Amino acid sequence: MSTSRYDEIFKKLVKTAYRGDMAEEVAKIRDGDSVTDQYLLYASGGGDPNTVVFKVRDCSGKCDAGDDNCEASCLFGAIVRDMEGNVVIAPNNCTGCGKCVEVCKHYSLVDKKEFVPLIKILTDRKVPVFAIMAPAFIGQFGPGVTPGKMRAALKRLGFYGMVEVALFADILTLKEALEFERHVTREEDFMLTSMCCPIWVSMVKRVYQDLVPHISPSVSPMVACGRGVKHLHPGARVVFIGPCIAKKAEAKEADIQDAVDAVITFRELEQIFEAVGINPAELEEDESEHSSSAGRIYARTGGVSQAISDTLSRLRPDRKIKIRAIQADGVQDCRRMLKDVLEGRINGNFLEGMGCNGGCVGGPKVIIDPADGRKSVEDYSREAGSMTPVDNKYVMELLRRLGVQDTSDFLDSSKAAMFIRNFEQEAQNRDKTNGL
Structure with a gap:
């Protein structure tokens, strides 16, 4: 994989920031070229704080x-x-x-790299900083890098701990199953899932606004995880690590910007490890994971649908209207499906869209081939101790610690506020801003 000058500058900044002599390195890199100056600015996390590209x-x-x-x-x-x-x-x-x-x-x-400003916080260790890892991470850093070894590697960087976002994907699987039960009561009803993919959500909000009333009012697993960590550890910072540039923009959206403080990609994390000389495969295991099979398969196209369908069947086995899922794989497929919905050409009742072909395992900043990434995700899913969040005792205990005492509380906006978005209100506010 080729490395750009931008990436090389980023690695040098990371290495010297950990050493404490980044200013001297910046002086060496500067060569009077305006592009180099721009690379230095954005590789160090500078520029408009609300802009990604x-x-x-x-x-x-x-x-x-x-x-x-x-x-x-x-x-x-x-x-x-x-x-x-x-x-x-x-x-x-x-x-x-x-x-x-x-x-x-x-x-x-x-795209701006957001890691360098965190290094002083990580090395000072006065504020706990948690890494939250996207479900697609498994296999990305080599076959020998288990979740436990990745956690150990991140602690070497100064992180207080690592949480797999798959655990909060479990929580949202429960919520989405209950949302489906509430919204789809007739054969002609349908629901669009709002989870995972910010490109999919942006397409619905900006281009296919007539479908906003059909979108499930759920935050993404990234946002749920960030908020959950901060609820359990007041004052903590949260860094999301995944395969997607668009997550950097999602983390800055006004109604959810409280959840995640920075986003770095898998490739950036790989460059960070190289810069400071950490090889995760050589480290010892650190703790174990508690997500179910359902949460782990969110990383590939169809995983969300399968997880929610299996969970709804587990919760309501006698329900007459089952989930008839349709998946859109990649941007063009998403466009076709949404156009078909608007024109009444749809025979499913649960619509899942993934902006990248193959899902998150096919994201722009993955390290390995998407087919290998999917296989790693499937293998990891089969290793889970439970198939759905309904059977996962860790999920139920975590929910209680987050103030959700019963699964029915997910439908109560006051009790489950950290897991809820209001897309219709957001659309109304945007229309007012635009004078519509």
């Missing part, structure tokens, strides 16, 4: 034949041209999904 050099958009085009890749019309024909990011349209960064072969567009 930045343009670092002028670009005419005349890519080589066969290259993907950033303008065409943008789902929301945020890549436009100025009077001279140069590529420009329209900030009001940009959702920070990172699709343009993914396709740009010339590194004219970059």
